[in-house]
Amino acid sequence: xxxxxxxxxxxxxxxxxxxxxxxxxxxxxxxxxxxxxxxxxxxxxxxxxxxxxxxxxxxxxxxxxxxxxxxxxxxxxxxxxxxxxxxxxxxxxxxxxxxxxxxxxxxxxxxxxxxxxxxxxxxxxxxxxxxxxxxxxxxxxxxxxxxxxxxxxxxxxxxxxxxxxxxxxxxxxxxxxxxxx
Amino acid sequence: xxxxxxxxxxxxxxxxxxxxxxxxxxxxxxxxxxxxxxxxxxxxxxxxxxxxxxxxxxxxxxxxxxxxxxxxxxxxxxxxxxxxxxxxxxxxxxxxxxxxxxxxxxxxxxxxxxxxxxxxxxxxxxxxxxxxxxxxxxxxxxxxxxxxxxxxxxxxxxxxxxxxxxxxx
Numbered sequence: 522x523x524x525x526x527x528x529x530x531x532x533x534x535x536x537x538x539x540x541x542x543x544x545x546x547x548x549x550x551x552x553x554x555x556x557x558x559x560x561x562x563x564x565x566x567x568x569x570x571x572x573x574x575x576x577x578x579x580x581x582x583x584x585x586x587x588x589x590x591x592x593x594x595x596x597x598x599x600x601x602x603x604x605x606x607x608x609x610x611x612x613x614x615x616x617x618x619x620x621x622x623x624x625x626x627x628x629x630x631x632x633x634x635x636x637x638x639x640x641x642x643x644x645x646x647x648x649x650x651x652x653x654x655x656x657x658x659x660x661x662x663x664x665x666x667x668x669x670x671x672x673x674x675x676x677x678x679x680x681x682x683x684x685x686x687x688x689x690x691x692x693x694x695x696x697x698x699x700x701x702x
Numbered sequence: 703x704x705x706x707x708x709x710x711x712x713x714x715x716x717x718x719x720x721x722x723x724x725x726x727x728x729x730x731x732x733x734x735x736x737x738x739x740x741x742x743x744x745x746x747x748x749x750x751x752x753x754x755x756x757x758x759x760x761x762x763x764x765x766x767x768x769x770x771x772x773x774x775x776x777x778x779x780x781x782x783x784x785x786x787x788x789x790x791x792x793x794x795x796x797x798x799x800x801x802x803x804x805x806x807x808x809x810x811x812x813x814x815x816x817x818x819x820x821x822x823x824x825x826x827x828x829x830x831x832x833x834x835x836x837x838x839x840x841x842x843x844x845x846x847x848x849x850x851x852x853x854x855x856x857x858x859x860x861x862x863x864x865x866x867x868x869x870x871x
Contacts (some may be wrong), residue, residue, distance in 0.1 A: 533854040537835070564861035564870045571810040572829040572860070578724040580716035584738055588712060592745035593705045596713075 523551070528558045532565060703748040703756065711756045712741050718831065719760050725826055726768040728815055736767045761831060762841040765823055772819055806869050813863035817856055824849055825856045 528551040534540040535548065552559050589595040639647070703711070719740055724733040740763050744751060751759045814822055820842060827833040827841065839846045864870040 529858075530854070533850075533857065536857075537850055537853070539850075560870075561861070564864055565857050567806065567870045568810060568813075568857055568860035568864055569829050571806045571864075572814075572825065574807060575721075575725075575810065575830060577717040577721040578730075578733070580720040580737055581734070584734055585712075585716060588716075588738055588741045591742050592712075593708055596709045 525551075525555060525558055525561075528552070528555065529561055532558070532562050536565070536569075703751060703753050707753045708745055708748050711744065711753060711760075715757055715760055716741065718757070719764050722761060722826055722831065723764050723768055725814060725830075726765065726819065726823055727771060732771055736764060736771065739767060740764045758833065758837050758841075761827060761833065762837075765827075765841050768823075769819065805867070806864065809863050809867045809869060810860060813860045816863075817859065820844075821852050821856045824852045825860070828853055829857075 528548055531540055531544055531548040531551075535545065540548065552562065586595070716737070720733060720737040723736045723740075724730065727733045727736065740760055743763055744756065744760060747759075814825070817825065824838060824842060827838045828835070833841070835846055835849060839849045842849065844852075861870065
């Protein structure tokens with residue numbers, strides 16, 4: 522093997538396991554004589570090592586929690602309470618606006634008296650719901666606006682709005698089919 | 703595949719799937735979307751995907767979803783990509799951070815970004831994921847000869863980047 526082009530093709534074939542014994546011997550002979558092809562081989566191997574050494578991009582825990590929520594549920598020992606996908610985060614933002622409306626409706630501010638006033642328990646429940654939704658909303662704000670816009674435009678978020686586990690006006694807890702997960 | 707096997711596969715493969723999608727798409731948000739979708743799809747196909755074949759199945763579906771996304775971007779004229787190569791403030795590394803392996807890793811990350819989608823996918827599947835040639839050819843829907851030609855060309859381009867950067871002779 523005297524030709525460097527041929528030798529470099531053989532180096533690649535050897536990497537792919539396609540170089541037979543005769544070809545290997547011929548290549549070895551060429552490499553002994555040709556420093557440029559030895560450097561070529563070193564460069565190829567260095568590039569391959571660098572590829573193998575690229576670190577993984579870790580899959581975030583909250584994304585994993587969302588996968589569990591949509592599939593098998595979390596493995597034993599894990600909880601699903603950390604689930605916050607971006608589409609749920611968007612839903613949480615929308616829900617927080619709804620909760621603010623509920624708060625106004627329940628009597629925050631100066632409005633005319635309603636026929637029935639909420640009980641202390643209902644107010645406490647509303648406050649708890651509001652805290653939960655605001656916590657979700659704060660996570661949502663941290664998310665990429667661009668990603669949320671894309672999901673809205675592709676109509677992938679609307680079904681989840683119904684899954685938000687809060688008490689909507691005129692509805693009883695859990696009668697929306699949500700289990701609060 | 704039963705529920706326990708599914709969970710094992712997800713735990714073993716999630717970072718590989720996410721890394722692969724990240725490198726193909728060069729966009730963190732989209733890579734996360736694709737990774738989640740692929741892992742959920744595996745659950746939906748658990749009756750037909752054998753546990754030992756799950757990794758190949760995941761990478762194959764990941765590739766298809768990534769290519770679908772890149773095609774949609776092109777149709778819409780969107781400019782995506784390269785944000786994976788920006789410095790990242792969070793713990794999740796971008797290639798500036800990804801280049802923990804030093805300048806060589808940094809250069810390889812840049813060079814990868816300049817390969818075509820298919821060439822990048824081929825190199826990642828072979829050199830990073832260690833997938834067999836016939837599996838890669840099936841995934842990319844190209845003949846094995848074409849695949850090898852792409853691998854030869856891509857390795858050579860990556861090498862040239864390292865030479866131009868002065869990190870290899």
